[in-house]
Amino acid sequence: MQLGDTRIGLDAPPGFADTGFTGSPRLAELAEALTSASNRILLFAIADGDLRRFTQGDPLELRRHMMVVTPRGLERSRVSESEFKAFVAESLRGLGEAPKSLDYPRHLDSRPTGTMTLLAELRRDADVVSVLQGTRTKDGGMFRRSEYMLSTATLLLVRGKALSLSVYTRYKDPADLDWIRVTTARWVEELKRLNPR
Amino acid sequence: MNRVVRGMIADVVAWYCMPALFLLACVSRSFLPAEAVVPHLRVVLVPLLGLVLFRLVVPARLAAALAASALLALMAAYYALALIGLQSWGRVVSWDLIRSYGAQAPMLPDALDISLPLAVAAAALAWFALLGAAWAYLRVFDWTALLRRSARPPMFALAAGAVGAVGAIELYAFLAAPPTQKSEPLSLTLRPEEGAWDFQQHVIGRLKAAQLDAAEDEARRAYRPAASAERRNVFLIVVDALRPDHMGIYGYARDTTPNLARLEKAGMLRKAGMRASCSSSFCGLLSIAASRSLHEFSVRPITLHEALRRHGYRTHMILSGDHTAFYGLRKAYGELDEYFDARVAGAARYMNDDRIVLERLAAYPRWDGQPVMIQFHLMAAHPLGSREGTAPKYAPAANYAMRRDAAPAGGAAERAVNFYDNGVLHADAVIRGILGTLEAKGYLGNALVAITADHGEALGEHGFYQHTNSVREEMLRIPFVLLSYGTRAAGALDGATLASQVDIAPTILAELGMPRPATWKGAPLHSPVARDFLHFQERWEMGLFDLRDPRNVWKYWINVKTDEEYAFNLTLDPAESRNAIGAAAPRQKRDWRRQVLARGPLDARRRMGDPDEP
Numbered sequence: 001m002q003l004g005d006t007r008i009g010l011d012a013p014p015g016f017a018d019t020g021f022t023g024s025p026r027l028a029e030l031a032e033a034l035t036s037a038s039n040r041i042l043l044f045a046i047a048d049g050d051l052r053r054f055t056q057g058d059p060l061e062l063r064r065h066m067m068v069v070t071p072r073g074l075e076r077s078r079v080s081e082s083e084f085k086a087f088v089a090e091s092l093r094g095l096g097e098a099p100k101s102l103d104y105p106r107h108l109d110s111r112p113t114g115t116m117t118l119l120a121e122l123r124r125d126a127d128v129v130s131v132l133q134g135t136r137t138k139d140g141g142m143f144r145r146s147e148y149m150l151s152t153a154t155l156l157l158v159r160g161k162a163l164s165l166s167v168y169t170r171y172k173d174p175a176d177l178d179w180i181r182v183t184t185a186r187w188v189e190e191l192k193r194l195n196p197r
Numbered sequence: 198m199n200r201v202v203r204g205m206i207a208d209v210v211a212w213y214c215m216p217a218l219f220l221l222a223c224v225s226r227s228f229l230p231a232e233a234v235v236p237h238l239r240v241v242l243v244p245l246l247g248l249v250l251f252r253l254v255v256p257a258r259l260a261a262a263l264a265a266s267a268l269l270a271l272m273a274a275y276y277a278l279a280l281i282g283l284q285s286w287g288r289v290v291s292w293d294l295i296r297s298y299g300a301q302a303p304m305l306p307d308a309l310d311i312s313l314p315l316a317v318a319a320a321a322l323a324w325f326a327l328l329g330a331a332w333a334y335l336r337v338f339d340w341t342a343l344l345r346r347s348a349r350p351p352m353f354a355l356a357a358g359a360v361g362a363v364g365a366i367e368l369y370a371f372l373a374a375p376p377t378q379k380s381e382p383l384s385l386t387l388r389p390e391e392g393a394w395d396f397q398q399h400v401i402g403r404l405k406a407a408q409l410d411a412a413e414d415e416a417r418r419a420y421r422p423a424a425s426a427e428r429r430n431v432f433l434i435v436v437d438a439l440r441p442d443h444m445g446i447y448g449y450a451r452d453t454t455p456n457l458a459r460l461e462k463a464g465m466l467r468k469a470g471m472r473a474s475c476s477s478s479f480c481g482l483l484s485i486a487a488s489r490s491l492h493e494f495s496v497r498p499i500t501l502h503e504a505l506r507r508h509g510y511r512t513h514m515i516l517s518g519d520h521t522a523f524y525g526l527r528k529a530y531g532e533l534d535e536y537f538d539a540r541v542a543g544a545a546r547y548m549n550d551d552r553i554v555l556e557r558l559a560a561y562p563r564w565d566g567q568p569v570m571i572q573f574h575l576m577a578a579h580p581l582g583s584r585e586g587t588a589p590k591y592a593p594a595a596n597y598a599m600r601r602d603a604a605p606a607g608g609a610a611e612r613a614v615n616f617y618d619n620g621v622l623h624a625d626a627v628i629r630g631i632l633g634t635l636e637a638k639g640y641l642g643n644a645l646v647a648i649t650a651d652h653g654e655a656l657g658e659h660g661f662y663q664h665t666n667s668v669r670e671e672m673l674r675i676p677f678v679l680l681s682y683g684t685r686a687a688g689a690l691d692g693a694t695l696a697s698q699v700d701i702a703p704t705i706l707a708e709l710g711m712p713r714p715a716t717w718k719g720a721p722l723h724s725p726v727a728r729d730f731l732h733f734q735e736r737w738e739m740g741l742f743d744l745r746d747p748r749n750v751w752k753y754w755i756n757v758k759t760d761e762e763y764a765f766n767l768t769l770d771p772a773e774s775r776n777a778i779g780a781a782a783p784r785q786k787r788d789w790r791r792q793v794l795a796r797g798p799l800d801a802r803r804r805m806g807d808p809d810e811p
Contacts, residue, residue, distance in 0.1 A: 021511075021534075022511060022534035022535060023511040023513070023534060023535065023565070023567065023569060024513070024534055024535035025535060025537075025557075025560060025561055025562070026535060026536075026537065026541070027535075028562075052532075055532045055533055055534060055536075056528070056531070056532055057521070057527040057528055057530070057533075057536055
């Protein structure tokens, strides 16, 4: 992937497929709807099974997906560590404090539906900052549980470029929480390995 | 008590009038098998029992009349839709299609050339007539009031409970095991996929399908993409119901294809005439995609799209019309990188308006260098298609969508032809729009564009209008046009005595230097095609083109329901004006029959008492 004068290596984690290879305008529109217009989408990956269902004509379920974007404003410029720090501060501003309790569903239940809430900070280095967020997507009723979505937002400085990695999963049980933590950590390491300084 | 029994009998007789007429029409015209009758009569019992229960519980006659008229109106509307479906495309209308067209009800009268206020007024009038009839009927025959007066309360409650229980049991039986195997129409409406391969005689036994699919999988494994293939972009434009003899570039007196004529003048266009495998969309589209006639269909055939994907192509479809709701057509297309039809587009436009295609294509990004195959489907020439955006040139014109099997009278044929030609003109304009957009976005630098049809269209010839109702030449003849961009067009498409729809995919692959999958039945049209027979079928009519003597091409078919046979020497009588079956030698007839039986769909073989078929 060429970003200005820099070439960045990007790869989707195992089990996920880069939708860019399909050239599908519907998937491109979906990706655009999931991020701000001020970002350039570098990769939008969905689970292999979801992509297969989509290509066979079934409705897209999108239980898990991931995306890499870069701010259009910084796309062509070389980002220094201090600029990256400012970018991180700007991006994470207003997220609030992470809860002390690890009972995330209960915490999300206390927040309004649809509000993205900071759940934990996963990593903070000079070139990587990663946070876990969550939102209640649908209120449960008397007989049904609420539905939740977990996501990680990772800001990454590689080869002088500021990237934002997002991983999303629907939350049904703690296994989803483990999955998103592990997948994010491995993906970040893989991207760092693909893009040595 | 006698009056109660008489009333009950009257209820049953009155209630079953409409279903009986419907079933009579369906079975007598072979739309449905006789085994569908009893299951359908059982289904219809459920609303009758519901209505009786309602009348037992609610004594007001007006309420009973309202409920009865509402149910009868629903029943009439459903039967009308079911008959339209069976007559138009050989299948009971599906719930998906009802919803799809229902959502577009305000736009439909316009497409059919019917006045919306008039249609609403007629529907309202019909309902009031039903209401009046129900009221009058209940005044004379209502037995529930009598029962209410004469029976003791426990007995009355017991009767009401029994009616409710029988109704509930029947409803449960229907929902738990819908009689789709017996072709009961309502069950097929709710579960169209269970009957999809049975209607239109797309009959493939499970065993046969398994054998065919095993062969497909073997061919799939053996298929090796060609490293030297020329990866030009491919665009396949299928114009629904387009017949070549109404296109200016095929010598029609009217200039209905000015855009294509310009391209022909520029030396970019090659063309061939060919025959479709049938006169309906489902099998026509699959014959194009999978290079086979319908008696050779399997569940997972290798398609043109799949072969191109194996060569690194992205495969996209942008289709006018709702193919998702059309009995699983979307599923039959197989794996695609992008699929867009009127269902995906939403209700912003009438579903058969080709502007859906143009608008979607306009939103495409510039070509990024990866080879792409896009299939388009246009409805411009179809009687249900919209022609918005192109001024009608030929008048007087009238939509013939409501006309099917009627001899042209009082200038009807002329109006239908004018209407159809305006549609062809519109299709040409839409094609110009598609090519213009593709060119502007950089897709046509080095590309191949194929234009064809799923089937032809009858415009009053032989007493037919539209398609799916016969195998006459006007319904089977389709065009095949190849446009070459970026590379000089080479090689005439004249290899076959009679080209077939199944040759389209092999010809496209040959143009690109790609091998053809082993299970494909067609052949590239650039070189001589060795073929003795070409098979076709539509509903009960199945037959062949006999190509053994290229100077005397014969067309033979048999209606397996009526046993009527037809034979025409197409070389001498291309318009099929005189049935020459009587003049054919008995040996010749036997030979044709044997060929049809040997290759024809299993269902027809069974009906004709083929000893090989259980």
